[in-house]
Amino acid sequence: MAVAGLAVTAVVVLALLVGVHRYLWRRFVGDTTAEGSALRRTGTVAAFLLPLLTIGALVSGRTGAPFWLQRVLAWPGYLWLAALLYLTLALLAGEAARPILRRVLAGRANGASRSDRPSVTKVLTPEAADAPAADILVADAPVADTLALPTRRLFVARAVGGAAAVAGLGTVGYGTYGVLRGPRVKRITVPLAKLPRSAHGFRIAVVSDIHLGPVLGRAHTQRIVDTINRTQPDLVAVVGDLVDGTVADLGPAAEPLAQLTARRGSFFVTGNHEYYSGADQWVDHVRELGLHPLENARTEIDGFDLAGVNDIAGESEGQGPDFDRALGDRDRTRAAVLLAHQPVVIHDAVAHGVDLQLSGHTHGGQLWPGNFIAELANPTVAGLDRYGDTQLYVSRGAGAWGPPVRVGAPSDITVVELASRQA
Structure with missing residues (x-):
């Protein structure tokens, strides 16, 4: 049954993608270019090639393709995925403007036709002296309007398509x-x-959610490290989804993490993407870079307990979150701060008396209107919330998964300052 369900889902998604690409081809190419023209041929080739690049980008990483090939496919493939979303949204918005623009242009053309219509003067030449009046006073039919109709349609198609292209590609x-x-x-x-x-x-x-991979590499890590170090924190918490790939491919990209400086050190917990990328190897590698992995463990910091749990995705490998191991025997009179990649474990945190949970995972939705979808799967998408006696802070993340694009959900590094009510 599970296989059948996946097959049905795949067919539905494929049909949707075909339909969306057909719609984009019609509006951007079919309605705006002449049949047989070089522009139409180019647009048609792009309509087939771009989705193939996207599929290649999505599949290459999961199938173990050479890393150089992943990088070649990633940029155009993932960017087209974002462009597909915003070009489609822009065109759908343009559908509402299309009939209005047609009526405006038709009204102007009809007004111009009436105002420019010449008065008819009966001038009788010797040859026309005996001709019937109907042959002389010819009715002024709106021939110009009839001839202009295809031109108006083409103008509207190009205007709406051009505006949609500017809006969609500009957003990306x-x-x-x-x-x-x-x-x-x-x-x-x-x-x-x-x-x-x-x-x-x-x-x-x-x-x-740094998401090092075929798109975001060493320069991205260096920017993040430099930004963190400028804040001069007491402690750095890396709360999962550091990578999208193996240590062999991305080890060099992660090396700037060794430059992190904080008085009480840097700590790391796994995210779901670590388990797609070889979590054990990455835990060992970040330890070599000077970070302290918290695998269902805790440590005492200045006046509070810092704990960390593995991501839920680790359950498939017998390495899921273990709250009892991380928090079960602690002194509950002390404050506890928990690092947990996914916000959905907040209810376990509440049950174990956690004061503050720090999470990521959601990207804040990353691509609007993705935030509405993220809200369906997460108790909090971004920012600070309270659940009972436990507060939850969710970062939007510092990178991006898939398209290296964020719309309506800017990336962030958050400096959380703890405050004592006794101060």
Whole structure:
């Protein structure tokens, strides 16, 4: 039954993609170019080639293709995936404007036809003296309007298509710039009732979802490390989804993490993508880079307990989250801060008396309107929330999965400053 369900889903998704690409071809190519023209041929080739590049980008990483091939396919393939979304949304918005624009143009043409219509003067030449009046006073039929109709349709198609292309591709371009520029720093203060006065003002730099891979590499890591170090945090928390690939392919890209500086060190917990990429190898590698993996474990920091649990995806390998191991025997009079990649484990955190959970995973939706979909699967998509006596902070992440594009969900590194109510 599971296989049949996957097959049905695959057929539905394929049919949807074919339908969307057919719609884009019609509006951008079929309605705006002449049959047999070079532009139509080019647009038709692109309509077939671009989705193939996207499929190649999605499949190459999962099938173990050479890393150089993954990088070749990733940029055009993933960018087209984002462009497909925003070009389609822009065209759908343009459908509402299309009939309005046609009526406006038709009204102007009819008005011009009436105002420019010459008065008919009966001038009798010797040859026309005996001709019937009907032969002289010819009715002024709107021939110009009839001839102009195809031209108006072409103008509307090109105007709407051009505006949609500018809006869609402009959105993707701006969203790509936001990712490549690097995350911006956010700062929040979180009061903890059990935090002692001695730990008041303790600063944790939270970074999640870096997603090193065939698109985002060493330069991306270096930007993130430099940004974190400028904040001079007391502790760095890397809360999962560091990579999309193996240590063999991405080890060099992760090396700048060794430059992280914080008074109480840097800590790491796994995300779901680590389990797609060889979690054991990555845990060992980040340890070599100077980070401290918290695999269902905790450590005592200045006045509070810092704990970390493995990601839910580790359950398939017998390495899932174990809250009892990480938090079960601790002194509950002390404040506890938990690193957990996915926000959905918040209810386990509440049950184990956690004061603050730091998470990522959602990307804040990454591509609007993806935030509405993310809300269906996560208790909190971004920002600070409270669940009982436990507060949950969810970072939008510092990178991007798939398309290196963010729209409506800018990347961030968050400096969480803990505040004691005794201060």
